[in-house]
Amino acid sequence: VVAQLGIALVLFGLAIWFMRRELVPIEHLGVAADALGKGRDVPDLAFSGGTREVRNAATAFHTMRIRLRRSIQQRTEMLAGVSHDLRTPLTRMKLSLALLPESPETKELENDVVDMERMIEGYLAFARGEGDEDPALVDLSEILEDVAAGARRDNASIDLSWQGDMGVELRPLAIKRCLTNLVSNALRHGSNVRLEAVRGRTSVEIVVDDDGPGIPQDRYEDVFRPFFRLDESRNADTGGVGLGLTIARDVARSHGGDVVLGPSPLGGLRVIVRIPL
Numbered sequence: 275v276v277a278q279l280g281i282a283l284v285l286f287g288l289a290i291w292f293m294r295r296e297l298v299p300i301e302h303l304g305v306a307a308d309a310l311g312k313g314r315d316v317p318d319l320a321f322s323g324g325t326r327e328v329r330n331a332a333t334a335f336h337t338m339r340i341r342l343r344r345s346i347q348q349r350t351e352m353l354a355g356v357s358h359d360l361r362t363p364l365t366r367m368k369l370s371l372a373l374l375p376e377s378p379e380t381k382e383l384e385n386d387v388v389d390m391e392r393m394i395e396g397y398l399a400f401a402r403g404e405g406d407e408d409p410a411l412v413d414l415s416e417i418l419e420d421v422a423a424g425a426r427r428d429n430a431s432i433d434l435s436w437q438g439d440m441g442v443e444l445r446p447l448a449i450k451r452c453l454t455n456l457v458s459n460a461l462r463h464g465s466n467v468r469l470e471a472v473r474g475r476t477s478v479e480i481v482v483d484d485d486g487p488g489i490p491q492d493r494y495e496d497v498f499r500p501f502f503r504l505d506e507s508r509n510a511d512t513g514g515v516g517l518g519l520t521i522a523r524d525v526a527r528s529h530g531g532d533v534v535l536g537p538s539p540l541g542g543l544r545v546i547v548r549i550p551l
């Protein structure tokens with residue numbers, strides 16, 4: 275009986291050892307998939323052990339990661355190429371328009387050409403910034419201070435606060451651009467702006483509040499569309515070209531998070547940027 279028990283124990287031990295050996299690579303795969311979704315460095319998945327199936331899954335994952343990165347890069351580059359090439363005919367149009375006698379029609383055309391130029395420049399500026407910035411563990415509070423300081427240089431009043439550990443893994447320049455866009459929107463539409471970051475269990479939320487007119491709830495999705503501007507007719511010359519929120523959401527999503535809108539307790543718009551930890 276003792277011998278039988280011994281054999282059973284050995285077999286049991288072997289089973290556990292085998293299970294563990296097979297489960298560890300799967301766990302690695304899970305960690306890697308999670309990192310990929312958050313736009314982070316993906317740990318290398320070179321398994322020597324593991325069954326053939328697990329190794330195949332790892333290889334497939336690795337290939338997928340490369341293809342994914344390439345296709346995103348290709349999309350950005352293609353749009354940048356198209357934008358760049360559009361400049362030449364636009365310049366020609368501008369020259370031709372300048373030679374025409376001035377009339378309300380040519381004035382209108384001229385404004386359209388100027389608008390198109392600004393849209394193209396806006397996109398090109400974004401595509402240029404989309405370099406290979408690597409995510410790093412950074413102090414988010416420093417980025418927040420930076421963004422607030424930038425706003426204060428323009429004599430804006432902005433309240434800044436944060437709670438909890440602000441050490442977060444992210445792409446600092448991209449996040450700064452995202453927050454700068456949101457804060458400048460808030461300042462353009464309101465006069466009091468609050469910027470607050472809170473670290474939760476699974477994510478960091480950065481909240482931008484203003485006391486402006488806000489956005490009607492049925493336009494919440496529209497304003498994220500590229501080049502969409504709500505107040506086009508109201509004031510066409512107030513800075514942006516309608517890429518601010520598009521870029522902000524793009525940055526958040528590339529970190530595996532999102533940007534959402536809501537009503538602010540200050541009376542205007544509340545924008546929440548969520549970055550998963």
Ligand SMILES: Nc1ncnc2c1ncn2[C@@H]1O[C@H](COP(=O)(O)OP(=O)(O)O)[C@@H](O)[C@H]1O
Pocket residue numbers: 455459460461463464484486487488489497498502503504505506513514515516517518519520542543
């Ligand atoms: N804080 C805000 N309060 C009210 N409206 C806003 C706010 N932020 C953005 N919007 C609206 O959303 C539109 C899109 O914003 P955005 O993408 O930043 O483009 P832009 O600032 O270039 O117009 C703006 O034209 C504006 O109508």
Ligand SMILES: [Mg+2]
Pocket residue numbers: 455458459514516517518519
């Ligand atoms: Mg804007």
